[in-house]
Amino acid sequence: MKLIDKSCTEFTHALSSKAAVPGGGGAAALVGGLGAALAGMVCNLTIGKKKYAQYEEELKEILRKTEELQDNLLKMVDEDAENFLPLSKAYGLPKNTEEEKLEKARVLEEALKIACEVPIKIVRTSYEAIKLHEALVDKGSKLAVSDVGVGVQCLRAALISGQLNVIINISMIKDEEYVKRVKEETDHLVAEGTKTADEVYRKVEAILS
Numbered sequence: 001m002k003l004i005d006k007s008c009t010e011f012t013h014a015l016s017s018k019a020a021v022p023g024g025g026g027a028a029a030l031v032g033g034l035g036a037a038l039a040g041m042v043c044n045l046t047i048g049k050k051k052y053a054q055y056e057e058e059l060k061e062i063l064r065k066t067e068e069l070q071d072n073l074l075k076m077v078d079e080d081a082e083n084f085l086p087l088s089k090a091y092g093l094p095k096n097t098e099e100e101k102l103e104k105a106r107v108l109e110e111a112l113k114i115a116c117e118v119p120i121k122i123v124r125t126s127y128e129a130i131k132l133h134e135a136l137v138d139k140g141s142k143l144a145v146s147d148v149g150v151g152v153q154c155l156r157a158a159l160i161s162g163q164l165n166v167i168i169n170i171s172m173i174k175d176e177e178y179v180k181r182v183k184e185e186t187d188h189l190v191a192e193g194t195k196t197a198d199e200v201y202r203k204v205e206a207i208l209s
Contacts, residue, residue: 032158
């Protein structure tokens with residue numbers, strides 16, 4: 001059974017166990033998926049309301065995008081677990097001889113890059129979904145504005161959590177060009193994404209107060 005097909009209770013218990021997966025990456029992807037889903041809910045609660053008719057087409061497009069991002073993030077729960085397996089195996093390789101040490105270093109480098117793939121995608125996708133909440137805070141139904149706040153905070157957490165999983169892997173990668181490229185991209189997205197998420201949350205608080 002895929003991790004994402006487990007019940008909420010089963011997944012949570014698996015997460016709390018000493019099993020290698022799911023871990024922080026899978027949790028980040030799931031939280032991000034929930035954040036994107038909340039954007040979709042706000043769209044569905046707003047579309048069809050006369051008061052927001054001027055935003056109807058834009059909201060339908062946002063809904064389409066949120067569904068896509070939500071599905072992508074949910075798929076990443078299992079992708080992250082699958083990508084961790086080569087790394088867990090690489091750690092167990094022998095290093096008794098010089099030849100074994102070199103081979104282990106080569107395999108480990110490759111496995112670390114594979115392990116980075118999903119966390120990088122989590123950062124990218126969470127950033128995209130945060131930008132959708134930025135539009136919804138002004139154009140979505142005010143009756144659901146608290147859900148915009150919850151959604152954007154879920155995505156903020158996923159964004160930062162994805163970056164943490166990138167950081168722990170690139171800290172051991174020797175390929176300096178790869179590390180530089182990944183760090184520049186994720187640092188930029190996290191800086192911009194958290195700034196936008198905080199601005200959206202402040203707007204939500206202002207509307208509710």
